[in-house]
Amino acid sequence: MFRKVLIANRGEIAVRVIRACHELDISTVAVYSEADQDSLHVRMADEAICIGPPPPARSYLNIPGLISAAVVTGAEAIHPGYGFLAENAYFAKMCTTYGLTFIGPTSRTIELAGNKIQARQLAKQIGVPVIPGTDAPITGEQQVEDAISDLGLPVIIKASAGGGGRGMRVVHTPEEIMTIVERAQSEAESAFGQKDVYLEKYIEEPRHIEFQLLADSFGQVIHLGERDCSVQRRHQKLLEETPCPVMDEQLRQEMGEMAVKLGKAVNLRSAATIEFLLDRQGKFYFIEINPRIQVEHGITEFVTRVDLVREQIRLAAGGRLDLQQEDIDWVGCAMECRINAEDPERDFRPSPGTLKNYIPPGGPGVRVDSVVSPGYTIPMYYDSLIAKVMVHARTRPEAINRMKRSLKEMVIEGVKTTIPFHLRVLNNAFFIQGEVNTNFVQRRLGE
Secondary structure, three states: OOOEEEEOOOHHHHHHHHHHHHHOOOEEEEEEEHHHOOOHHHHHOOEEEEEEOOOHHHOOOOHHHHHHHHHHHOOOEEEOOOOOOOOOHHHHHHHHHOOOEEOOOOHHHHHHHHOHHHHHHHHHHOOOOEOOEOOOOOOOHHHHHHHHHHHOOOEEEEEOOOOOOOOOEEEOOHHHHHHHHHHHHHHHHHHHOOOOEEEEEOOOOOEEEEEEEEEOOOOOEEEEEEEEEEEEEOOEEEEEEEOOOOOOHHHHHHHHHHHHHHHHHOOOOEEEEEEEEEOOOOOEEEEEEEOOOOOOHHHHHHHHOOOHHHHHHHHHOOOOOOOOHHHOOOOOEEEEEEEEOEEHHHOOEEOOOEOOEEEOOOOOOEEEEEOOOOOOEOOOOOOOEEEEEEEEEOOHHHHHHHHHHHHHHOEEEOOOOOHHHHHHHHHOHHHHOOOOOOOHHHHHOOO
16 A cells, blocks of 8 residues: 555535545645645645645646656555546656656546547447447548538537547537537637537437446456436536436446446556436436546445545555445445525626535535635636535435435535526426436526
């Protein structure tokens, strides 16, 4: 096992990793920008080192600075959390070059997972269902016309190196497609440094389902069930739950087997998710691989009683999976609401500021992952996440009521938050009935 781990991240995920390390008796090194010098993750770590000014490019995305911090402090491994450099193959490769263990997949796996066209081709080769679409980057108008002829409209344009909804556009009419393709290429190049985009048939009103995987270095891969991430706004997840309300055991087994198959095909090590769309007819399609821990991992921990971050660290240190697929069972229902400093009444406009008061909810079956406290100022340089509120209960109706109770109990003063939005979701008749898809917010809540 490692003696010392550097956490190349900030906020609640850095705290989450520090806690897992301390339970494994591992010393921790926090890195922080000048904007985060008083952050909770800095206070909790055994050591802390400043890596630059507030802008991420000069601090949390500064690969030479992070590697130097690890070397200087004697860290043996780096945990990237999520976001920032968690899916950066070059960073993973640099860790290896300098004798550091990257707590995550290999750089080769990250490269393959990060190129959606390659991942799509691989899925087809091994028999995993994919959405009909192009298997190469769009290079010209004739290729677009041929694709539309084969696929029909509407289609969705996706960035090959994309993520978070950037470089993603839906096209309903042939007249607008080339203009939208060019916009998507421009956005993709700006966001990811690569302008390749491809086309897929647009699936109307699907559910977004992700399967959690764990894998060791000896070829063993298991899944820990699904999370339904369909409550989204502009491709950004807002509320997640497990299990999926419409998932039966047969469908879970089929999708889980396909997820494991893909994990083995990319030689996965560590934690990852396989993302699917589930259409209204019950057919599922692979869309992408996320080779990292997910923001919403905590609800899977609730229902499986498996500490995913602890397993990440243990597997990176060369450990074997000590669980077989038949050992995994799921108890109850869990949900997560992401509480952001945004104003849902004003198109989710950012609401930066200082928290005048903060009281998190508590009680049975409630977990809050956060770093804030009264007087905390939300930095303008990073995402606006204040807290992740998670609940666990025996049934879905009980989980909904527990989440509503928790959000009403929660006190956040000084900034606008998404709590009122989440309460609207939880009180919506369609959500209560489990009738949710990726355009739920737009269609049912009148965004």
